[in-house]
Amino acid sequence: MTFDTDLVHHFAKSVAHTTFDQLSESAREAAKKSMLDTLGVILAASGMEPAVRGIIEIVEEAGGTKEATKIGFGGQAPAIMAALANGALAHCLDYDDQTPWGQHCSSSIVPAVMAVAERRGGITGKEMITAVAVGQDIFARLRTNVGWLKDWNLSTVLAVFGATAAAARAYGLDEKQIGHALGIASMQSSGIMEMIAGRGSDLRGMYAGFSSKGAVLATLMASKGTTGIDKMFEGQYGFFNSYFGGRYDRDKILADLGSNFLGEGTLYKRWPCVGTAHSHMKAAIDIITENNVALSDIETIKLHVGDYHDLMCQPMAERCAPATLADAKFSLPFLVATAIVRNGMSVSDFTAAGLKDTAVLNVAAKMELVNDPKLNWTLELPPGRVEITLKDGRSWLAVGTHVPGNADAPMDWDQVIAKFTECASVSAEPISTDRISTAAKLAQHLEEATDATQLIKLLG
Template sequence: MSADRDLVHILASHAADLRYEDLPEEARSAARKSILDTLGVILAASGMEPAVRGVMEIVAESGGRPDCTVLGFGGRAPALMAAMANGALAHCLDYDDQTQWGQHCASSIVPAVFAVAERQGGVTGKELIAAVAAGQDIFGRLRCNVEWKKDWNLSTVLAVFAATASAGRVMGLPASRIAHAMGIATMQSSGVMEMVAGRGSDLRGMYAGFSAKGAVLAAMMAEKGVTGIDRAFEGRYGFMNTYFGGGYDRAGILDRLGRTFLGSGTLYKRWPCVGTAHSHMKAAIDIVQENDLRLDDIQEIRLHVGDYHDLMCQPLDERRAPATLADAKFSLPFLVSVAIARRGMSVSDFSEPGLRDECVLAIGRKMTLVPDPSLDWKLEMPPGRVEILARDGRRWLVEGHDVPGNGENPMSWGDIATKFRECATVAFARLSPDALTEAIALADGLDGLDDATRLMHCLAIPSALPPS
């Protein structure tokens, strides 16, 4: 691991050389969970996010070799476009998994690895698990060790490299070719935080489609002999200097490489919205449930917010009543309002009529903000604090803990399977109960499959997308 050897080569070797047998069970389990969880969220998004319809129509009209499965809407497409379609769906509901430090990688990795696996054929379940685990580990190492100023959207800027490494591994590329692919992927590494923090854009939900497609393209180009960039990460004008002003911890990225796998700490969401809102939601639910508060009992709701929380609150009036489904999932006042009204949240809470729910909007009008720099986002996702004042003078200030799906209250395999079934019930084209049972069993026993793509095939349907 000489300092003369660019990180792109070291991480490429990590992906190429990693053996399934070298993975601890925690990393294997996280990969299996992420695969089933991501496929379920893709199915749900096909029925719950109207904006993705245009992407599916573009995929359908692009034609090409029908090598790969398009989930939710059905049909088949070339690997590039299948990765784009499934990736665009994977983050649409903000229901995909996340690292314990925030940001998302499986929504880029899983669509990419299945696309190249179907294109190639003969990929075992163990190979797929190892590829996903390698990508999750690479993403986590980069995420924890760059100086993020909340300017770039790390989920796409970093995930394209993780997904490229995973795709290259599935394709059986040697380390030198995966390094070339990761260099090529610098051309696909993009995304600004205004896409996330701004309002009115559908891109916030679809962004993983770009990194999944970019990863497949980079790996395919490297397979064909296209060369990348020798010092893609650490060159004078390389990734680290261009994106982070040279602010990265090389030793941290390489610490215990091949021995500790950061994907093991992946968090799986129980609520379909931005993860940095979950602690506030849990605090609000705890207050109203423990004190059996009704809307009329509440005089004011104060959200204590750090810097990133505040992004989800500005401008306050628009965040109380978001105009689009994509905005709703990133609007902290609206999300806390839904949590109070429902005393929880489900995937079916986000619909066009749901945006106009008068009970939810009335709760939002009671909200004010309390700036709190101690809640600024450094590395670990910051907690949320909610203060509720009752009309009779009672007052509660609670910090949200034991959030469903977080490290204190993780989701088991059974929880992931239940979520998968729930997601499938709102898909654009419904699958039979037998198909869902088979998918869960195949994902659970993925290690023993000679052909990992059986999991995709049991969820495949003919195209259900009517003409535009």
């Protein structure tokens, strides 16, 4: 089936003409929270994840025009390279926000928007909020309406389009240029699931840097007159046919485009690890706390898993005792064990010493798997179930609900600010409490700012 007007042009029109006043209040609030939350996670990663140092060194070695801030490390770099650095930091703790259906886009969108905003030389708070909101909306429309076979990493394959839409809007491109930018961005749409499910690679934590960089590159190329692809999404050899075998729902993608902004459902994590583990962690915590269980009394911990949960458990021995920080954040047995021992989780739990914590490793060694196809991931991932049996025979089964930060227990502004403050406190470059507090207040009331880049400069 072919259409006279490809989705790329529908998206470009909506992105170019959406105004701040058209956004729902919840979409505005989500965009503002995402900016502050993403900045906080970037700062925490600068101090807590050694693997990012290589990218920072490459950015610094490349030199170039000082256009945009390298958050957490100070100094400036060309906008494209700042987006690479900040994007790589934004996801590497797996603490960035997510959609209700999983996957991440703000870690690609926010660094791209902030890089082009600084290059442009300033942007109002309302314009920056609008840019982030339309990017989140484009991502969500694609995420929920493609036939995903868990073969591509949707957080990069799709987020480059959300980030490009947002960056192009923030840079002031017109409708035609935005369409070109989205076409150019198709050259940067990539990411295989082996990067996620495999072990030993730092790329799983850094992937948002590539889509953020690609978004800025696409935006700048379009601004210089480079043309895109007229039937980029729906052509015979276009995106949907190439990546998803033609499996997508056009009507749902277009439904209420420009009036209903799906980013308003964005969720903010309270635990710094893969979100698909959080329900199992919460179920285990509930059993331990409600029944006053001592760790030494535990005989077995059964994790009920669907297809995607199982990815986080194979091979079991390595997932129980992960070798790297990146692997630890995607290892379900280790994460549940950490949650049990710590009664939660914080950024300080993921250190070289934390990977060797004998209390956590001893609990992880008691894990067993129960495969349940009813927990397979289609659109929304079903909540995990955990069964804990004690040496005296007592046993409890719990389903992980009311996970901190999930839709049934969302984080309000006070909680987002508390998380930001915690993250900023471990930045590689120390930031004063006054600057942290000022940044939080500015983000919460960003629509009042005449130059939203002040938010970045406070933290650079």
